[in-house]
Each structure stands twice: as C-alpha cells, then as structure tokens.
Amino acid sequence: MQNGNTAHIWKLLNTIPDPEIPAISIVELGVIRDVTFSDKSYTILITPTYSGCPAVKTFTDDIKECLKENGVRNFKLKLIYSPAWTTDWMTDKTKEKLRKYGIAPPSNTVRCPQCNSKNVEILSEFGATACKSMCRCSNCLEPFEFFKCI
Amino acid sequence: MNSLIQYTLRIADSSLILGQRMSQWCSNGPTLEEDIAMSNIALDLFGQANGFYEYAAQLDGSRSADELAFKRNEREFFNHQLSEQENGNFGTTTVRNFLHDAFNFLFYTELASSKDETLAALSAKSLKEVKYHLRHSSNWLIRLGDGTQESNMKVQESLNFLWQYTGELFEMDEIDNEMLDEGAGVDNNKLRKGWDEIINSTIEKAKLTRPVDGYMANGSKKGIHTEHLGFLLAEMQFLPRAYPDAKW
CATH class of the missing domain: 3.30.300.130 (Fe-S cluster assembly (FSCA))
Structure with a gap:
C-alpha cells in the first residue's frame, strides 16, 4: 500500500x-x-x-x-x-452524468436537461452554487440549473 | 514591510472589504435571485481575498491569512476607498460595484501576465469570476438607468456621489512603481483608457450622464479611509477579536 x-x-x-x-x-x-x-x-x-x-x-x-x-x-x-x-476539463461522459442528474452541462448551447430543447431562458447568472446559473425551459416549462462555462 | 507584501495586501483588502459589503445584502436582496447573486459575488470576493492573503501571509512569515484579515486596524488596511462605501440602496451598490468591477477586470487582465507567478495565477483565476461580476453590475446599471424616472434619478445620484472615489484607482505610488519596474505589477495609469471605454459605453446605454471630474478622494495606499471602514471592520472583526480561539 x-x-x-x-x-x-x-x-x-x-x-x-x-x-x-x-x-x-x-x-x-x-x-x-x-x-x-x-x-x-x-x-x-x-x-x-x-x-x-x-x-x-x-x-x-x-x-x-x-x-x-x-x-x-x-x-x-x-x-x-x-x-x-475550467469546465473544458470535463469529459463528455461526465457531462452526460450531469445531464442525467438534471443539470445542463457546460456548453455554448444551453439545452434543457429534460426535453433537450434549445428554447431556454436564463433567469439568473447566479444559482444555488457558484458554478451554476438558473434557467427555465420555454418548451417544457421546467426550471433547471446550468453549469456555467468558465 | 516589503513592496510585494504591501502590493498583495492592497489587492486582498479591496476584495475582502467589497466582499463584506456584498455579504451585508445576504437576506436583504430585492428579489431571491438577486439575493443569491449578491451572496455568490461576496463568496467569490472572499475566495479571491483569501488567495491573496495566503500569499501575503506566506511572504510575511509571521502572520496568518486570518490574522491579516481580522487583526489589523483601519489605518493598516489598504483597500480602495470605493470598496468600503456603504451599500445605500440597490442602485448605489450597483454603481459602486460596476465602477470597481470595470477596474478589477482590467487590473486582473494585466496582472495575469505578472512575472510573479503567484500573483499571475491568482489574477487569472479571479479574472474568470470578475467577468461575471462586471456583466452582472453592467446589466443592472443599464436596467436601472434606462428604467423608470425614479430609478434613473437614484443611480445618477449614486454615480455623482461615488465618482470622487474613482480617481484613486489609477494612482501610482512608490510601491506600484517598484512592482512595475520589476515586471510584477500593473501600470494603473494605462488602465484608464480601457476603463473610460467600459464606463462611457455602459453609461450611454443606461441613459445616464458621466459626472464631471472634480474633487478626488485618495489616501488608501497609506491607510487613509472614509469613516465607513471603521464601522465595517468593527462588525467584521468583532468575533475573532473578542474570542481569539473561536472555531466554527
């Protein structure tokens, strides 16, 4: 050991x-x-x-x-x-885990983790933790968190 | 005290004091989202301050980062006077932070290429967060300035009042010059142009008027402050000073 x-x-x-x-x-x-x-x-x-x-x-x-x-x-x-x-260090596999968990993974295009729609709005750039912002899907109307790109 | 320690402390102090101001909004924000945003910004600023204090403590060798933050008196703090100004209304906080964020953004951009590896690393790290802060304060300035007659009037009043604390941001003293000569510090004078561009374009979008330069306060590089810092420190430092061994 x-x-x-x-x-x-x-x-x-x-x-x-x-x-x-x-x-x-x-x-x-x-x-x-x-x-x-x-x-x-x-x-x-x-x-x-x-x-x-x-x-x-x-x-x-x-x-x-x-x-x-x-x-x-x-x-x-x-x-x-x-x-x-930087969020660039996250692998695609990790990003997929985030998405399944209900958090939109860091990406230039924010997609709803529930219905995959690109029709989303950012409600606030600051969320429950420093690394996330608050969003809402305009398609399925679900609120969700987005992992900010830094 | 050597110049590098002093230089590092100045940066740490401005972050800590502005962070303390932002933390005073916690549970008092105008909306839940804003409350969370301001607490997040406070946390970023405390984190940045901590990085610079740890470095100063390491250079100093006799005081810890906590001691630097909690055991120094008003005249031993070197934060910009702008950062200690009271929160006032939400518009006052927005203006104060906007003026400071614009400066910080440019300052950290430059310091990120410092020959001092630690200052460069901490600046590159801080810069990522300050970009968010600047976007946040700029967006609010535009919304409030280009909002109702009353919101416009309030932020214009705050801008007129806080303007006197912006001159100091660009000052250079012997320590700044020594750091600059060594390739480790920033030429604050050179930041003026970029700052003017950010300020002017945002003020224009916000339908506000840039104040005319008049009296400019200064002295923070020598530990001279407005009356507000003492009260802020009294609150912030009370616990570790009253209960020196307190743990939480």
Missing part, C-alpha cells in the same frame, strides 16, 4: 463524490490536478473551481478521510491556482 501506487490513489479519489453535485466525483469535476509520489509520500494537487467555493473545504476533508480509511497516511494536499480550473 505504501509503495507509491499513484493509480491506486486516483482510484480512491474517484470514489469521492462532489459535495454539491454527488452525481459526479471530484476527479470527474477536474479539481484533482495531479498525484505524485516522492520521499515516501504522496502529494495531491488540488485546484478550486471558484475561488470562494465552500465545497473546497469539504472535499479536502473528504479526501483526508477517504485516504485514512483506506490505510494511506503518508500524503499531503497542496492547493494550486494555475492553470485556473
């Missing part, structure tokens, strides 16, 4: 759900930038989505708990700001 198996660490991290959008993991969200091993210790580089996102504190604690529970004790977390987090 303590021999520098970074793939194993990635696997463990991928089991940690995003505290605010549990449909995807923090790895899928793109906040884990790298996992390295040197001097008998892992370094996990993390980056915030938004500067003030309160989820950062939560997922930092979640990472510590998850690794300790799985017997990994020789690690440190490092917060980095460059390159700045």
Whole structure:
C-alpha cells in the first residue's frame, strides 16, 4: 500500500463524490490536478473551481478521510491556482452524468436537461452554487440549473 | 514591510472589504435571485481575498491569512476607498460595484501576465469570476438607468456621489512603481483608457450622464479611509477579536 501506487490513489479519489453535485466525483469535476509520489509520500494537487467555493473545504476533508480509511497516511494536499480550473476539463461522459442528474452541462448551447430543447431562458447568472446559473425551459416549462462555462 | 507584501495586501483588502459589503445584502436582496447573486459575488470576493492573503501571509512569515484579515486596524488596511462605501440602496451598490468591477477586470487582465507567478495565477483565476461580476453590475446599471424616472434619478445620484472615489484607482505610488519596474505589477495609469471605454459605453446605454471630474478622494495606499471602514471592520472583526480561539 505504501509503495507509491499513484493509480491506486486516483482510484480512491474517484470514489469521492462532489459535495454539491454527488452525481459526479471530484476527479470527474477536474479539481484533482495531479498525484505524485516522492520521499515516501504522496502529494495531491488540488485546484478550486471558484475561488470562494465552500465545497473546497469539504472535499479536502473528504479526501483526508477517504485516504485514512483506506490505510494511506503518508500524503499531503497542496492547493494550486494555475492553470485556473475550467469546465473544458470535463469529459463528455461526465457531462452526460450531469445531464442525467438534471443539470445542463457546460456548453455554448444551453439545452434543457429534460426535453433537450434549445428554447431556454436564463433567469439568473447566479444559482444555488457558484458554478451554476438558473434557467427555465420555454418548451417544457421546467426550471433547471446550468453549469456555467468558465 | 516589503513592496510585494504591501502590493498583495492592497489587492486582498479591496476584495475582502467589497466582499463584506456584498455579504451585508445576504437576506436583504430585492428579489431571491438577486439575493443569491449578491451572496455568490461576496463568496467569490472572499475566495479571491483569501488567495491573496495566503500569499501575503506566506511572504510575511509571521502572520496568518486570518490574522491579516481580522487583526489589523483601519489605518493598516489598504483597500480602495470605493470598496468600503456603504451599500445605500440597490442602485448605489450597483454603481459602486460596476465602477470597481470595470477596474478589477482590467487590473486582473494585466496582472495575469505578472512575472510573479503567484500573483499571475491568482489574477487569472479571479479574472474568470470578475467577468461575471462586471456583466452582472453592467446589466443592472443599464436596467436601472434606462428604467423608470425614479430609478434613473437614484443611480445618477449614486454615480455623482461615488465618482470622487474613482480617481484613486489609477494612482501610482512608490510601491506600484517598484512592482512595475520589476515586471510584477500593473501600470494603473494605462488602465484608464480601457476603463473610460467600459464606463462611457455602459453609461450611454443606461441613459445616464458621466459626472464631471472634480474633487478626488485618495489616501488608501497609506491607510487613509472614509469613516465607513471603521464601522465595517468593527462588525467584521468583532468575533475573532473578542474570542481569539473561536472555531466554527
């Protein structure tokens, strides 16, 4: 366990759900930038989505708990700001998970996650979390959240 | 104190103080959406401030980011006087933030190519958020200015009043010049043109009149503030000062 198996660490991290959008993991969200091993210790580089996102504190604690529970004790977390987090890092698979969860994934064209209509209106650029805005579908009339592109 | 710490603190202080002002809107917004928007903006600003404070603390070596935010007095704060101005009505807040957001947008755009890697990274990060802030405050300025007679009158009054705090944004002192010479800081004078363009075009769309430059307040780079900062700090710093070991 303590021999520098970074793939194993990635696997463990991928089991940690995003505290605010549990449909995807923090790895899928793109906040884990790298996992390295040197001097008998892992370094996990993390980056915030938004500067003030309160989820950062939560997922930092979640990472510590998850690794300790799985017997990994020789690690440190490092917060980095460059390159700045971008929704471009999300894979199509992750975006599809968001859509199924009811959140319109980041895209230049906002589509209703329920009926796939492009006939939508943005109600507010700011939503329940820093990364989302509030929308309504003019076709099926359902309100939904849109994951902002940054 | 070395110039880099001082320079970093100035940026952090403006974000923190404007963030504190925005947080005062939480639960008092004119609509639920706006309440959420203003709280979100406050959170962004606190996050940006935290990044810069952490860097200042690391350079300083003796004080933590929390100590920098909560254990300094009024005369040791270097935020722009514009950022500490009271919220007033929703229009006053809109105008204050618009003037500040336009400056921040240009400032972070420039600082993102600083030779100081940390300042550059924090600026590139902040810039993404400030773009949203500027769009938000510009849209509201246009809606209010080009709204009813009363909303137009109110934002025009706020604009006339707050104008005196815009001169300071472009000032350069010895610290700014030293940072600029090292390729790490921004030439604030050069931001004036871009700022004028944003201000003029938005003011025109909002059917407002650009105030004539008159008396311009200054002094924040030396810790001189308007009366409002002391009250803001008293509220913001009360808990960590009264209960130094408090955890939450």
